Amino acid sequence: MIQVKAPGKLYIAGEYAVTEPGYKSVLIAVDRFVTATIEDTNSSSGFIHSKTLHHEPITFTREQDKIIISDNDAADQLKYITQAIEVFEQFAKSSNVTLRHYNLTIDSNLDDASGHKYGLGSSAAVLVSVIKALNEFYNLQLSNLFIYKLAVIANMKLQSLSSCGDIAVSVYTGWLVYSTFDHVWVKQQIEETSVMDVLYKNWPGLHIEPLQAPEHMEVLIGWTGSPASSHHLVSEVKRLKADPTIYTQFLDQSQKYVEQLIKAFKTNNIQGVQDTIRKNRTVIQYLDSFATIDIETPHLKKLCDIGESYGGASKTSGAGGGDCGITIVENDRNKQKIYNEWSSNGIKPLNFSIYHGQ
Numbered sequence: 492m493i494q495v496k497a498p499g500k501l502y503i504a505g506e507y508a509v510t511e512p513g514y515k516s517v518l519i520a521v522d523r524f525v526t527a528t529i530e531d532t533n534s535s536s537g538f539i540h541s542k543t544l545h546h547e548p549i550t551f552t553r554e555q556d557k558i559i560i561s562d563n564d565a566a567d568q569l570k571y572i573t574q575a576i577e578v579f580e581q582f583a584k585s586s587n588v589t590l591r592h593y594n595l596t597i598d599s600n601l602d603d604a605s606g607h608k609y610g611l612g613s614s615a616a617v618l619v620s621v622i623k624a625l626n627e628f629y630n631l632q633l634s635n636l637f638i639y640k641l642a643v644i645a646n647m648k649l650q651s652l653s654s655c656g657d658i659a660v661s662v663y664t665g666w667l668v669y670s671t672f673d674h675v676w677v678k679q680q681i682e683e684t685s686v687m688d689v690l691y692k693n694w695p696g697l698h699i700e701p702l703q704a705p706e707h708m709e710v711l712i713g714w715t716g717s718p719a720s721s722h723h724l725v726s727e728v729k730r731l732k733a734d735p736t737i738y739t740q741f742l743d744q745s746q747k748y749v750e751q752l753i754k755a756f757k758t759n760n761i762q763g764v765q766d767t768i769r770k771n772r773t774v775i776q777y778l779d780s781f782a783t784i785d786i787e788t789p790h791l792k793k794l795c796d797i798g799e800s801y802g803g804a805s806k807t808s809g810a811g812g813g814d815c816g817i818t819i820v821e822n823d824r825n826k827q828k829i830y831n832e833w834s835s836n837g838i839k840p841l842n843f844s845i846y847h848g849q
Contacts, residue, residue, distance in 0.1 A: 493627045496524040497619035498846040499601045499611025500660045501712065502809045503817065504752050504771040505669075507728050507778060508745035509654040512673045512696030515749045517756075518656055519710065520664040521843040523611055527620035528596040529628050537592040543599050544568045553590070556581055570649060571614050572597060575621035578645040578686060585687040588629050595624065609714055609841065610814030612657030618642040619661040635662050639699070640690050644681055647674070659699050664848040666702035668753055704845075705759045711803065711818040711826060712841040713833045715790040724810040727784045737781050744774045761821045765804035768819050772806035779811075786811035790838065794818075797832045801825035815841070 498520040502509075505516025532538075538548035539560070549569065550561040558573040558580075560566040566573070572595070580590055597620065601613045622641050626633045633641075639662045643655045654671040672694040680689045732738045748770040755763030772787075772795065779786040787795070791807050798805035798818030802825060805818040816838075820826060830840040 492530040494528045495623040496526045497616040497661045499523045500657045505749045508742050509656055513670050514746050515670045518660040518667050520660045520846040522846040523601050525599045525616035525620045527624035529593050529624040532592050532594050538594050540596040571617045574645040575618045578641055579622050579625045581686045615657035616661050618645050637690050638662050664846050666704050668700040668702050670698040672697040702756050705761045707822045708761050709820050713794045713816050714839045714841050741778050765819050768804040791816045793836050794838050801829050
């Protein structure tokens with residue numbers, strides 16, 4: 492039996508801009524996981540058991556390059572799992588790997604006890620956990636970059652708006668600088684060539700760089716209790732591209748302040764990190780002022796204002812519209828006071844740690 496895990500993520504800076512190729516963002520992996528367990532079976536079929544979706548295992552078989560699910564109602568719910576399997580097995584077959592039957596179980600603690608999503612990138616972690624499990628099952632010893640690319644190919648077959656930063660940090664873990672690739676080019680490669688060919692090509696715009704955090708710095712995470720739809724929020728913000736002046740200024744400012752943030756990290760400068768976190772918040776607020784949606788909701792604004800009142804540097808995390816916000820503090824300064832006041836205002840402190848890999 493093989494068991495692997497893929498962590499959830501939070502954006503620290505560069506949200507929305509990261510959907511455009513070449514524009515940098517900073518993310519963290521958090522110690523909440525999707526866990527994949529895989530084992531051989533002598534049966535003529537295998538099963539997929541998603542503990543978060545179904546109480547019973549679902550039988551699957553192969554038909555050419557497709558995974559066929561025995562339960563039609565479950566097929567749509569399991570599409571991230573089956574798509575990851577299909578993409579991986581296309582690569583495996585082109586590597587002359589003999590496919591075997593197996594039982595695959597997926598479990599997750601990325602949501603709260605009642606099933607509400609924290610906004611930690613559960614779909615990305617599912618894709619990564621499945622591909623990592625199959626990589627170990629077939630002992631292919633793939634690099635992190637290939638695992639990332641396989642998960643991205645699966646993701647692009649399911650949706651097109653994601654920057655795939657959540658996939659990158661789920662693979663590489665820790666702190667990460669990330670800019671997305673030319674989606675049009677990669678999509679064309681997927682349609683016109685094999686999975687193997689796409690993996691070995693350099694993807695224009697893609698940048699993945701591990702980052703070392705300053706000493707004695709801590710990220711406090713608060714959850715508003717209101718799940719947000721990143722897909723909907725990103726779609727709405729994309730409409731602002733109709734006004735190049737607004738959108739270009741947003742992209743330029745975001746890139747400028749993310750670069751300043753990265754420099755503060757590399758020079759071990761916590762105050763510099765805090766200053767640029769605040770600047771990144773103003774960039775999101777600028778975007779928010781033109782958008783038809785609330786990125787920094789009243790609850791998220793309260794979360795940020797509380798963090799700032801105790802000397803932390805605060806902003807929304809990810810697409811906003813709900814979900815999480817962050818506060819950067821030094822040496823746990825006023826951490827408990829921030830947590831207490833968040834709690835008094837209906838904001839749940841998430842006592843997560845940054846996950847740096849197994």
